[in-house]
Amino acid sequence: MVGGMTPSPQLHPVTDDPACYDDLLAQMAGARFVLIGEASHGTHEFYKERARLTQRLIEERGFEAVVAEADWPDAYRVNRFVRGQAPADTRAEAALGDFGRFPRWMWRNEPTRDFVTWLRAHNARRPQAQAGFYGMDLYSLHRSMDAVVAYLEGVDPAAAQRARQRYSCFEPYGTDPQSYGLATGYGVAEPCEDAAVAQLVELQARTLRRAGEDILAEDERFYAEQNARLALNAERYYRELFRGRQDTWNLRDTHMADTVDALAGHLEAQGQAGKLVVWAHNSHVGDARATEVGWRQDQENLGQYLRQRHPGQTFVLGQTTFQGHVTAADDWGQPARHQAVRPAISGSVEAALHALRPSHYWLSLRGEVPPALQGERLQRFIGVLYRPATERQSHYLHTRLAEQYDAVLHLDRTGALVPLDSPGELPEQAEAGEQPATFPSGE
Structure with missing residues (x-):
């Protein structure tokens, strides 16, 4: 347990006041790796709140890099931009230009642009304590x-x-x-x-x-x-x-974990602390040992690997929503569109979090956990695809929430992520062989 704290099951409302995250940051004390998840790749609030937390971790806790669920060469162009090493890129939109293949909206979107813009300005103010931006896919x-x-x-x-x-x-x-x-x-x-x-x-x-x-x-x-x-x-x-798709999932997440470790080691060799914020889907950061694909299919994931490799130094925050809208495609390589997200099904994690109120809050999962969140429940996972017609089969897995994450950020009603490009501006360059092994659909 990072920081040695045993917090109460108090709900902490999330507001525009930065102080709403003070206690959450206190729980992250002592962590070298803070993993911040998302229940979909197309929800505005997930990106916005993740960026808010990351800014504070960089400014106040000395974190030195963001490692995103993105390809290494695409993200490295952003890294050069935020460090002032890419003179040809004068704006974040340009620095995000290598994210041109499906699903390009996953990183070419307004909250990511705003965070990258902020990070460049932060690094310019603090040239001796710059933070980078990297990919791990x-x-x-x-x-x-x-x-x-x-x-x-x-x-x-x-x-x-x-x-x-x-x-x-x-x-x-x-x-x-x-x-x-x-x-x-x-x-x-x-x-x-x-x-x-x-x-x-x-x-x-x-x-x-x-x-x-x-x-x-x-x-x-x-x-x-x-x-x-x-x-x-x-x-x-x-x-x-x-x-066999099982092997590819584990291979992919092993590569992610190895990339995180390699980057931390590289930073340490340069005299830094090797403290990283990891941005990825809940299916990657939430410990797979607490999910049915871990119990029944021997799938492992990034969050599990980092917890095992760095016990006491890894903090995992999941993000969930009950209903709203999402930017997602109907099928791999198809244009993204705004879609209505159905209310979570009865008996799910999201339905239990919805019933607790207030509408936006974070909750520690260490120590005492509300009875409604104990034990095994269904949890929703929306990746770059959303298929409401087969919602239960396509997007839900049985999980044990309190074992999966250290805390959960619940945003009850959420909106769709706004891409930087309209659907017709850039071709969706989707190569058939680049479809991922999904967990369970489009992560």
């Missing part, structure tokens, strides 16, 4: 390989040529990871795993800290190494898609 197979080659072109052209040669193993499959996964997963073609491993090993040999090298150069080497690690894990992920 593994869908960017080809972009990560390209980034490795581009980095090496600038520092060692011969090494870049070796990387290009190794990654040419993927060329027969074009830019569609599904084609690669299909051919190698079923044994039709030899996998490119050895080539990806060799490239990572070579880059790791380069990343030993060099005397006199500045932090920016260290960061760029770390960025390239992480891209090489991502390419390796993405190769395994797409190959496993055709062997």
Whole structure:
């Protein structure tokens, strides 16, 4: 238990007054990893409140980075922007420009733009205590390989040529990871795993800290190494898609946890504390051991891994809603639209939280928990897809809330996330092979 506190089951109303989170921040004292979830990828209030809390963690508690459920190279463009290292990007909208594939609204939206704008200004005010913005997902197979080659072109052209040669193993499959996964997963073609491993090993040999090298150069080497690690894990992920979705879920969340640990270690090597705020869906941050997919399907997740690796240093906050509206697609690769979210079904976690009142509040799940929230209940998970016609089957799982999170932020009626782009402005570049293993639908 972080901070050694045993708080009462008092409901803490969430208001515009920053002091409404004072006690919650006190409970996070001692944590190096604060995981803030969301019950959907398209709810405005989840993004807004998560940003409010993160700002205070950065300003008041010395947290040094946000790690989002986003691809590493896309998010690193944002990282360069907030640190003043991307002169071509003068506004947050531009810095978020690499989030162009489905579901682009997940990060190209108003609350993320506002947070990124704030973070850049914060870093400008405090150049000696800057905070970064990173991704931890593994869908960017080809972009990560390209980034490795581009980095090496600038520092060692011969090494870049070796990387290009190794990654040419993927060329027969074009830019569609599904084609690669299909051919190698079923044994039709030899996998490119050895080539990806060799490239990572070579880059790791380069990343030993060099005397006199500045932090920016260290960061760029770390960025390239992480891209090489991502390419390796993405190769395994797409190959496993055709062997069983269970393996891909665990592989993906293991990659997320390893990325968080690698980033914390990188910051510590630079003399920092390695304190990170993690933004991801409830299905990733809420301990899978307290869900039916953990009990019955042996699924594990990011929150579970970080709790196991860093006991007493990990705080998990889930976010829930009872009803409202959401930005979501009907199917993978389809345009997002605002949809009405049905009231939560009877007997669910959300229905119990709705009955407690007030409408917006946070509640500690340590120590005594209200009887209505004890034991096993259904909990709703909406990802980038929302399918109200099959609501129970598509979006609910049995969970034990008090084991899943350390606290829950309940926002009873919520609104849809506002994307920066209208549906027709940018093409939804959805490659069939990049569909995730969902938990349970579209996370």
